[in-house]
Amino acid sequence: MSYPALEQHFRRLGHLQHAAAILGWDEAVIMPAAAGAKRAEAMATLQVFIHEQLTDPRLGDWLAKATQETGLTPFQAANVREIQRLVRRAQAVSPELVERSANAQLRSEQAWRRLRADNDFAGFAPLLAEVITLKRELAAQLASALGLTPYDALMDEYEPGLKAAALDRVFADVRAFLPSLIEQVIERQRGEQAIVPRGPFPIAAQRALGEQMMQAIGFDPNHGRLDVSHHPFCGGVPSDVRITTRYDESDFTSALMGVLHETGHAKYEQGLPQDWMMQPVGSARGMAMHEGQSLCSEMQVSRSRAFLEFLVPHVAHAFPAAAAAQPEAFTVDNLYRFFTRVERSKIRVDADEVTYPCHILVRYGIERALIDGSLTVAQIPEAWDAGMRELLAISTGDDHRDGCMQDVHWPAGAFGYFPTYTLGAMTAAQLFQAALRAHPDLPAQIARGEFAPLNAFLRGAIWSQASLYDGEALLRRATGEALNARHFEAHLRTRYLSS
Amino acid sequence: MSYPALEQHFRRLGHLQHAAAILGWDEAVIMPAAAGAKRAEAMATLQVFIHEQLTDPRLGDWLAKATQETGLTPFQAANVREIQRLVRRAQAVSPELVERSANAQLRSEQAWRRLRADNDFAGFAPLLAEVITLKRELAAQLASALGLTPYDALMDEYEPGLKAAALDRVFADVRAFLPSLIEQVIERQRGEQAIVPRGPFPIAAQRALGEQMMQAIGFDPNHGRLDVSHHPFCGGVPSDVRITTRYDESDFTSALMGVLHETGHAKYEQGLPQDWMMQPVGSARGMAMHEGQSLCSEMQVSRSRAFLEFLVPHVAHAFPAAAAAQPEAFTVDNLYRFFTRVERSKIRVDADEVTYPCHILVRYGIERALIDGSLTVAQIPEAWDAGMRELLAISTGDDHRDGCMQDVHWPAGAFGYFPTYTLGAMTAAQLFQAALRAHPDLPAQIARGEFAPLNAFLRGAIWSQASLYDGEALLRRATGEALNARHFEAHLRTRYLSS
Numbered sequence: 001m002s003y004p005a006l007e008q009h010f011r012r013l014g015h016l017q018h019a020a021a022i023l024g025w026d027e028a029v030i031m032p033a034a035a036g037a038k039r040a041e042a043m044a045t046l047q048v049f050i051h052e053q054l055t056d057p058r059l060g061d062w063l064a065k066a067t068q069e070t071g072l073t074p075f076q077a078a079n080v081r082e083i084q085r086l087v088r089r090a091q092a093v094s095p096e097l098v099e100r101s102a103n104a105q106l107r108s109e110q111a112w113r114r115l116r117a118d119n120d121f122a123g124f125a126p127l128l129a130e131v132i133t134l135k136r137e138l139a140a141q142l143a144s145a146l147g148l149t150p151y152d153a154l155m156d157e158y159e160p161g162l163k164a165a166a167l168d169r170v171f172a173d174v175r176a177f178l179p180s181l182i183e184q185v186i187e188r189q190r191g192e193q194a195i196v197p198r199g200p201f202p203i204a205a206q207r208a209l210g211e212q213m214m215q216a217i218g219f220d221p222n223h224g225r226l227d228v229s230h231h232p233f234c235g236g237v238p239s240d241v242r243i244t245t246r247y248d249e250s251d252f253t254s255a256l257m258g259v260l261h262e263t264g265h266a267k268y269e270q271g272l273p274q275d276w277m278m279q280p281v282g283s284a285r286g287m288a289m290h291e292g293q294s295l296c297s298e299m300q301v302s303r304s305r306a307f308l309e310f311l312v313p314h315v316a317h318a319f320p321a322a323a324a325a326q327p328e329a330f331t332v333d334n335l336y337r338f339f340t341r342v343e344r345s346k347i348r349v350d351a352d353e354v355t356y357p358c359h360i361l362v363r364y365g366i367e368r369a370l371i372d373g374s375l376t377v378a379q380i381p382e383a384w385d386a387g388m389r390e391l392l393a394i395s396t397g398d399d400h401r402d403g404c405m406q407d408v409h410w411p412a413g414a415f416g417y418f419p420t421y422t423l424g425a426m427t428a429a430q431l432f433q434a435a436l437r438a439h440p441d442l443p444a445q446i447a448r449g450e451f452a453p454l455n456a457f458l459r460g461a462i463w464s465q466a467s468l469y470d471g472e473a474l475l476r477r478a479t480g481e482a483l484n485a486r487h488f489e490a491h492l493r494t495r496y497l498s499s
Numbered sequence: 500m501s502y503p504a505l506e507q508h509f510r511r512l513g514h515l516q517h518a519a520a521i522l523g524w525d526e527a528v529i530m531p532a533a534a535g536a537k538r539a540e541a542m543a544t545l546q547v548f549i550h551e552q553l554t555d556p557r558l559g560d561w562l563a564k565a566t567q568e569t570g571l572t573p574f575q576a577a578n579v580r581e582i583q584r585l586v587r588r589a590q591a592v593s594p595e596l597v598e599r600s601a602n603a604q605l606r607s608e609q610a611w612r613r614l615r616a617d618n619d620f621a622g623f624a625p626l627l628a629e630v631i632t633l634k635r636e637l638a639a640q641l642a643s644a645l646g647l648t649p650y651d652a653l654m655d656e657y658e659p660g661l662k663a664a665a666l667d668r669v670f671a672d673v674r675a676f677l678p679s680l681i682e683q684v685i686e687r688q689r690g691e692q693a694i695v696p697r698g699p700f701p702i703a704a705q706r707a708l709g710e711q712m713m714q715a716i717g718f719d720p721n722h723g724r725l726d727v728s729h730h731p732f733c734g735g736v737p738s739d740v741r742i743t744t745r746y747d748e749s750d751f752t753s754a755l756m757g758v759l760h761e762t763g764h765a766k767y768e769q770g771l772p773q774d775w776m777m778q779p780v781g782s783a784r785g786m787a788m789h790e791g792q793s794l795c796s797e798m799q800v801s802r803s804r805a806f807l808e809f810l811v812p813h814v815a816h817a818f819p820a821a822a823a824a825q826p827e828a829f830t831v832d833n834l835y836r837f838f839t840r841v842e843r844s845k846i847r848v849d850a851d852e853v854t855y856p857c858h859i860l861v862r863y864g865i866e867r868a869l870i871d872g873s874l875t876v877a878q879i880p881e882a883w884d885a886g887m888r889e890l891l892a893i894s895t896g897d898d899h900r901d902g903c904m905q906d907v908h909w910p911a912g913a914f915g916y917f918p919t920y921t922l923g924a925m926t927a928a929q930l931f932q933a934a935l936r937a938h939p940d941l942p943a944q945i946a947r948g949e950f951a952p953l954n955a956f957l958r959g960a961i962w963s964q965a966s967l968y969d970g971e972a973l974l975r976r977a978t979g980e981a982l983n984a985r986h987f988e989a990h991l992r993t994r995y996l997s998s
Contacts, residue, residue: 015544018537019518026521030529034721035739038517038776045514049548222533237541240534277537 002065003076006083007279009062013053014278018237020046025235025242029227044102051098054090063087075273075281078468082280085160092145093138101134105413112411121381121400124411129377131413132370139371139415151371154416159286159423161470164368167419171364173485174357174422179391181489185342185354185496194337195329201252201319209252209318210245210259213311217297218455219243219263220270231408232258234265234294238277241266252319253338257298264297265290267455271463286471287417288483289462291424292431299353299425300432300491301454303339306443308332340495344392346402353425354492355392362387363407363418371415380404427475429487431458434479501564502575505582506778508561512552513777517736519545524734524741528726532609539605546601553589562586574772574780577967581779584659591644592637600633604912611910612729620880620899623910628876630912631869638870638914650870653915657786658922660969663867666918670863672984673856673921678890680988684841684853684995693836694828700751700818708751708817709744709758712810716796717954718742718762719769730907731757731848733764733793737776740765751818752837753849756797763796764789766954770962785970786916787982788961790923791930798852798924799931799990800953802838805942807831839994843891845901852924853991854891861886862906862917870914879903926974928986930957933978 020043027039066072066080108127115124139150146153148163155162211226224241236242243262245255268284276282284290301307312332316323323330342352348359366383369375375383381396384404388394396403409417435457436442445453461478468474475483519542526538565571565579607626614623638649645652647662654661710725723740735741742761744754767783775781783789800806808831815822815829822829841851847858865882868874874882880895883903887893895902908916934956935941944952960977967973974982 011540012544012547015541016548018541019522019545022522022525023518026525030724031739032721032724035736038736038738041510041777042514042517045511046518048511049515222531224534225529225531237534237537239537240530278540 001069002062003069003072003080005058005062006066006080009053009056009059010079010083010280011278013050016046016050016053018278020050021235021237022240022242028229028231028233028235029242029244040106044099044106047102048095048099051090051095054087055095059083059087075276075468079276079279079281082283082467086280088146089142089157092142094141097134097138097141101131101138101413104130104134105411108411108413109408112405112408116401116405119399119401119405121405124400124405125377128411131411132377132415135413135415136371136373151368151416154371155419156416158414158417159288159420159471161472162286162288162419162423167364167423170423170426170483170485171361171419173489175361175391177485177489178354178357181492181497182342182344182354182358182392185492186344188497189342192337194341195326195334196338197251197253197322197329197335198326199250199252199319199322201249201322203247203249205318206247206252206255209314210256212314212318213256214243214259214263214266216310216449217260217263217301217451218267223270224266226259232262234262234269236269238269238272238282241269252315257302257339260302261294261298264294267297267458268293268463271455271459272466273464276466281467283467285462285465285467285469285474287420288423288427289471289474291420292427293458293462295353295424295428296432296458300428301446303353304443304446304495305332305336306447308336308339309447310449311335342496344394346388346394346396346399347406349406354496357422357425358391360418360422361391363409366404367410367415367418423483426483426485426488429491430475430479430481430483431462432491433487434461500568501561502568502571502579504557505561505565505579508552508555508558509578509582509779510777512549515545515549515552519549520734520736521739521741527728527730527732527734528741528743532612535605535609539602539609542605543598543601547594547598550589550592550594550597553586554594558582558586574775574965574967578775578778578780581782581966585779587645588641588656592640596633596637596640600630600637600912603629603633604910607910607912608907611904611907615900615904618898618900618904620904623899623904624876627910630910631876631914634912634914635870635872650867650915653870654918655915657913657916658919658970659785660971661785661787661918661922666863666922669925669982669984670860670918670921672988674860676984676988677853677856680991680996681841681843681853681857681891684991685843687996688841691836693840694825694833695837696750696752696821696828696834697825698749698751698818698821700748700821702746702748704817705746705751705754708813709755711813711817712755713742713758713762713765715809715948716759716762716800716950717766722769723765725758731761733761733768735768737768737771737781740768751814756801756838759801760793760797763793766796766957767792767962770954770958771965772963775965780966782966784961784964784966784968784973786919787922787926788970788973790919791926792957792961794852794923794927795931795957799927800945802852803942803945803994804831804835805946807835807838808946809948810834841995843893845887845893845895845898846905848905853995856921856924857890859917859921860890862908865903866909866914866917922982925982925984925987928990929974929978929980929982930961931990932986933960 023039023043031039063080063084072080108131111127112124136150139154142153143150148156152163214226215221223239224236224243227242227244228246229244230246232245234241234243243259243266245258245262247255268290272282272284309332312330312335316330328334342354344355345351348356351359362384365387366375366380381400381404385396388396435454438457439453442454462474465474469477472482522538522542522545530538562579562583571579607630610626611623635649638653641652642649647655651662713725714720722738723735723742726741726743727745728743729745731744733740733742742758742765744757744761746754767789771781771783811829811831811834827833841853843854844850847855850858861883864886865874865879880899880903884895887895934953937956938952941953961973964973968976971981
C-alpha cells in the first residue's frame with residue numbers, strides 16, 4: 001500500500017501551501033511595505049520547499065504502485081490522478097528555471113507598480129520581455145513533457161485540461177453575438193436614467209453591511225474574515241478564507257459588489273469537503289469554475305432585481321442619512337438600473353458583465369501571440385489599441401496606464417489565466433440556469449433572503465465534489481451539458497434587452 | 500570552504516522561521532478560533548521542516564570543516580558556534596516527538612483560552628498532562644545528548660547556558676531581601692493616595708497614544724505594527740516586528756504600559772544587525788536579555804518620574820474629557836504614585852515590579868518539580884496556593900482562572916521560560932545603571948522626550964551585538980559585571996523606599 005504514503009506526503013505539502021497562503025494574505029493586508037524584501041525571500045523559499053516536495057524522488061515509485069492498487073475509493077483514485085498531474089508538471093521544469101522565472105516576475109511586478117503610474121511602457125518593455133522569454137522556455141519544457149502545445153501547457157496550470165482549440169470555438173461564439181449586443185444595450189439604456197447614490201457612506205457602516213450581506217448569502221464567519229487590501233481578492237485556506245475589499249466613502253456600491261463577488265469564491269472554498277482539505281483532490285476544480293462561483297454570486301444573484309428587493313432595505317438601514325437625503329436613489333428600480341448600467345470603458349476590472357468579455361478577447365489574442373512568438377513586446381500597444389477599437393470602439397492610443405499596462409497578470413507571469421474569467425461568466429450563467437430548473441422558485445427565494453436552496457444546489461453539484469472529476473465532467477454532471485456560451489448570451493439578452 | 504554552505508542552508512531555515520512567526524502572530528491576532536485545528540497542523544509541519552533542516556545529514560561535514568576554517572570574521576565564527584548549538588539540540592530529539600509536542604501544545608493552548616475562562620481545571624488537567632509528558636520525554640532526550648539535567652536542557656532553549664544551580668543562587672538573594680522589602684513598601688505606601696484616573700478612555704485614542712509613545716521611544720513603524728490580542732506579546736520577525744496589547748475603555752494605563760513594555764522587545768529585534776538577519780548569530784541573545792530590554796523600557800524608563808514628565812501632557816491631550824473632569828488625577832505626582840503602586844495580587848501580568856519576582860519563584864519551583872516528576876498536574880493547584888501564601892500572603896484556593904491557569908506558558912509547552920522574567924528585571928536594572936554611568940544626564944533627557952542617547956547606548960552595547968557573545972559575556976561587556984541582583988535591589992530601594 002503506497003497510497004497512504006502519498007496522502008501523508010501531500011498533507012505536508014498542503015501545510016506548506018497553508019503557510020504560503022497566509023503569508024500572501026498578510027503581505028497584501030497587514031505587512032508594512034518596507035518589510036517586503038525579506039517577505040519576498042521567505043515566500044520564494046516556501047515555493048522552493050513546495051517544489052522540492054513535488055519532485056521528491058520517492059514519488060515515482062509511490063505513484064507507480066498507487067495506480068495499480070485496487071479498492072481505492074473514488075476520491076482516493078482521483079487523488080492519485082491529481083497528484084500525478086501536479087508531479088508531472090513539477091518534474092517537467094528545471095528548478096533553476098523556476099527560480100529564475102520567480103525572480104524575473106517579482107522584479108517585473110514590483111517595477112510595474114511604479115512604471116504603470118508613470119505610463120512608462122518603454123521602461124516596462126525589457127522587464128516584460130524577460131518574463132516572457134523565461135515563460136516561453138518554461139512553456140516549452142512543460143509542453144514537451146505533457147504532450148501539449150506551449151500555450152495549452154500554461155493554461156493547464158489554472159484550468160486543467162483546457163485547450164485553446166476548444167476555447168477558440170467558445171470565444172468565436174462570443175465574438176459573433178457580443179459586439180452587436182453591446183450596441184443594442186447601449187442604445188436601449190440611452191434614454192434611461194440611473195441616479196448615482198450620494199454619500200458620504202461611513203466606512204464602518206459599509207463594512208458592517210458587507211459582513212451582514214456576506215453572511216446572509218452563506219459565508220461562514222467562523223472560517224474566514226473580511227479585510228481591506230489595495231486589490232480585492234479571496235485568499236487564505238478553506239478552513240480560514242480571507243476575502244478583501246476596498247472602501248470609498250463616496251461610493252458604497254463598488255465595495256459591496258466586490259464583497260459579494262469574493263464571497264462567491266469564499267463559499268466554494270468553505271464548501272470543499274472537510275475530509276480532503278489537505279489533498280490535491282480536495283482543491284477547487286480550476287479557475288474557470290472558481291470564477292463561475294464568484295460571478296454566480298455577483299452577476300447572476302447580486303445584481304438581479306430579486307436580490308435588490310432583499311438588499312435595498314438593508315442599504316437604507318446602513319446609511320440612514322444618505323437614504324433620507326436622496327430617497328429616489330435608494331429604490332429597487334433605481335439601484336437595478338445603476339447595477340446593470342453598461343458602458344464601454346478602458347479598464348477591465350471596472351467593466352460591466354456585458355463588455356467584460358471583450359477585454360478578455362483582446363488579452364487572449366495578444367498573450368497567445370506572445371507565447372507562440374508571433375508578437376513581440378514592442379508590438380503590444382498597437383495590438384492592444386487595434387483590439388480595443390475592434391471590440392469596444394475605444395482607442396487607447398498612448399495611454400498604456402489604462403491600456404496594456406493596466407493588469408498585474410503579465411508582469412507577474414500569469415499567462416493563460418485571462419480566459420478563465422470569461423469561461424467563469426459562462427459557467428455562472430449555465431449553473432444558475434441549472435439551479436433555476438431545479439428550483440423554479442429561486443428568484444422569489446432570493447428576494448426573501450433565502451439562499452439555502454441555491455447554496456444546497458451549488459454545494460451538492462460543485463463544492464462538495466472538489467476535484468473528483470475533471471472540469472468538463474463536473475459541469476456536465478451539474479448542468480447536463482458541456483460548457484457553452486448559450487446561457488451566458490441568454491442571460492445578457494434577458495437582463496439587458498427584454499425586461 | 501563549507502562556511503558559505505552553512506549560511507545558505509540557514510537562510511532557508513530562517514525563511515521557514517519567518518513563516519512560522521507570521522503564522523503564530525496571525526493565529527493570536529487574526530485567525531477565527533474555529534480555524535485553529537488546521538492551523539495547528541500546518542504550524543506543526545513547519546516545525547518538522549525546520550527540524551529536518553537542523554538535522555540535515557550534510558551539516559555534520561559542513562560544521563566539521565567550518566570549525567577548521569581560518570579567516571572567518573568574528574560574526575562568522577560566532578555563527579558557526581550558534582549553528583552548532585542549534586544542530587546539537589535538534590539532533591538530540593526525534594522528529595516525531597517534535598511533531599507530537601507541537602500538536603499537543605497548540606491544542607492545549609487553544610483549549611486553555613476557553614477552559615481558563617470557565618475556571619475548568621479538571622478539563623484542562625489532561626491536556627496539560629499530555630504536554631508535560633511529551634515535554635519530559637523531550638527534556639530527557641536533550642539532557643542525555645547535551646550532558647545537562649533535564650530542566651537545564653529546557654532552559655537552555657530560552658537562555659543558552661543558564662543552569663538551575665546558578666539560578667538558585669541568584670534567586671536565593673531575591674528570596675532573602677524581597678519579602679521584607681515588599682512589607683516595608685506596602686507599609687510606606689499605606690498613607691499615600693494614588694487617584695485612579697476615571698474614563699471612559701476611547702480605544703481609538705488609546706491606540707493613537709500607544710502608537711505615538713512607541714514611536715517616541717524608538718519603534719520604527721516601517722518595520723512593525725501594533726495590534727490587539729488576548730495575551731500581549733512581541734512576535735513577527737526583525738524586519739516586521741508585531742507587538743500586541745489589549746484595551747479596556749475604563750483604564751488606559753494597562754494597555755499603555757503594555758505597549759511600552761513590548762516596544763522594549765521590539766526595539767531589540769529592530770536593532771539587530773541587518774546583515775545577519777537570517778542567520779543564527781543574528782538572533783537576540785536569549786530571553787533574559789530580551790526581557791531586560793522590555794523591562795528597561797517599561798520599568799526603568801516608563802514608570803520613572805522623568806518619563807512621566809514627558810508622558811503626562813500627551814495623556815491629557817489624548818483624553819481631554821477625562822483630564823478636564825478629573826485634573827487632580829492627571830498630574831505627574833499622582834500618576835507617578837499610580838504607576839509605582841505596590842500591591843500583593845494574584846495575577847502575574849498585572850503585578851508591579853516589586854512583587855513580580857514572587858510570582859516567578861512560585862512558578863519556578865512548580866515547573867522544576869513537574870519536569871523532574873516530583874509533582875503531578877493534579878497537585879499543581881495545592882502547590883500554587885502554598886507558594887502564593889508563602890511569598891505573597893495570598894490564597895488562590897479554587898480560583899484557578901487567576902491561579903495556576905492564568906498563564907499561557909505551560910499549556911503552550913514553555914517550561915524553563917519563567918525564570919528569564921526575573922533575570923530580565925535584574926538585567927534591566929544593571930543595564931540602566933550602566934547607561935546612567937555613561938550618560939548621567941539620562942533622566943533629564945527622558946523628561947524632555949529625548950531617547951536617542953539611551954537607544955544609542957543599548958544599540959551599541961546590546962542590539963547590534965546580536966548573538967556574537969554568550970549572554971554572560973554580553974552583559975559583562977555592557978555593564979562591567981556578571982548578572983546579579985544588587986542593581987535590581989538598589990533600584991527597588993531607591994524608587995520605593997527612599998525618594
